[in-house]
Amino acid sequence: MSEFLQQLLNGLSLGAIYALIALGYTMVYGVLRFINFAHSDVFMVGAFIGYYLGKLVPENIVWGGLVVLLAAMLGCALLGMIIERLAYRPLRGAATLNVLITAIGVSLLLEYSGQVFFGATPRTFPAVFPSGNYSFGSLVISSNQILVIVVAALLMVALQLIVYRTKIGTAMRAVSLNPKAAQLVGVNNDVVISFTFGLGSALAGAGGILYALNYPSIDPLMGVMPGLKAFVAAVLGGIGNIPGAALGGLLLGTVETFVNGSQWSTYKDAIAFAILIIILLFRPAGLLGKFTVEKV
């Protein structure tokens, strides 16, 4: 039983990171109807911003960690907006395939410029937050795990508030529903889309820091696998749906952890993807996605 609870805890803290990244995929998809493959590399840049800033602030102090976290989020938000402005905006209105291929191009550009600027060797991420372990009976939880779950939960609540309680959130939903109609009623689509990219990328930046705190060895290709998993999580939950991405991330992290702890650990990715296929067979729009019939 205690092993089960421990695995559940491990799964939730891994899933929380997937969920944070998945939110970025799903938000951009919701508004623009395309997968921003560069998102996982923004996640990597977030970790590297933390790496360089972490050397400047004192280690093991909460405010130092928060400064690093906020700076990484801000830096990634800027990067996301710049990517959108330079790479995707000129293609607005073009076929989805063109934008998709551009996204893959931007992703490769970030990965390999990362190798040039940061170097290809793995770096050790500094311990920016104070860390310790707490045990409840045989259950052990590290402060980093708590941090991941708390920060992820706070950011998801904040995101929900922004999308449903603010003016810009309403505008985002309007653009998502019908960009042309939104424009007709006076929504500035460019600003809204730019904001969406900034918000999603900030979450990726936070994900990068949290990931690096738990697995403190970072390199320019570190985003590839978590990015792929988060993408799967977003599809699993219903792409374009914000609570769906969170649910998908937590589900994927938990399933992966349980498979990993069993004797079938070799097949963990195979099982994770098999679950995706099965769910999509029965619910083509994902767990929380709404299936809409396209009208001709």
Place this chain on the structure above:
Amino acid sequence: MKSPAPLRRLATLASVAAASLLALTAQAAETIKVGEFACLTGKDATFGQSQHKGIVLALEELNAAGGVLGRKIELIAEDNQSKSGESATVAKKLISRDKVVAILGEVTSGRTLEVAPLAQAAKIPLIASGATNPAVTQKGDYVFRVCFIDDFQGTVMAKFALADLKAKKVATLTSVSSAYSVGLAKFFKETFVAGGGTIVAEQKFSEGDKDFKAQLTAIKAANVDAIFVPGYYQEAALVARQARSLGINIPLFGGDGWESEQLLKIGGEALNGTYYSTHFTPENKEPAVATFVTKFKARWKNETPDAYAALGYDALYILVDAIKRSGVTEGPKLRDAIASTKNFSGASGITTLDKDRNASKPATIIAVKGSKLQFHKTVAP
């Protein structure tokens, strides 16, 4: 038809250029080209960098002493970015375009196994620095290595677990996508079980994984005395960190894949109470080793050499020694000369190649205590 003057002049110029180019190649052919492939970048970069620094040091010494057979040695180093698939590509380039006389590398078994069949087919000697999986030299009689093999390393660690750690129940955590890791775990298990121990849990992960908490939680529930982690340094360090954060405070131990200055940087205090076997320790007081350490520090900004630096250094010296003894740079004669290497005293100790072209050498066990590496003991073959 007579071609116009400027064109003729151009033709003359071209032929002069071609001639001088020919002369250049003729001059270049006088150097002995040795190829090296290494993981100079990517996740195993510290291994590759060490090997490369060792080889470069040997190269500079040899050339300063006039080279071999009156010719200078030229090193052509290629990077495989620690990726599978890249080694074969760079090895093909070394063989067909650069026409090297021999290839040195690599530190990992998986990537050496990619190159071994190519070297064998081209009949170009391949001397592996740190590839310890037995299958490597079974690829053919042109494949050699200057390190011990995993049979031996697995046996040493199994005996160490039984005698020194007094462990009866052990869990293993193996990387299923690494030939090295799977092989080492297998040989460890054979000796450990034969010696009266039991393997209670066999957990697995794949290359590139960073989360081992699930496997470690399962291991914790199995109540073992120690955990054998035959992986590479990045994995080992993360395993140690996550094990300690789950409250697992039993010894962890592994093989030469742990050998890297990055191990302590990533793992930090979590590595306290861990052990690994390796090829070399700078604390060895043998004269050949001590001289190497001094020379290495002088050449590379006071950096202390690790096992792969010593093995790379020895690989080039053994090749050059064979060229000197055979008087040729190619063909069966060179192969036979390398194969008959006997009692060669180098940076990583005395090397004798056996009939299977493997080096039999003592293993060194290192203990991590208080975030420092300490020499624990040496186990002779």
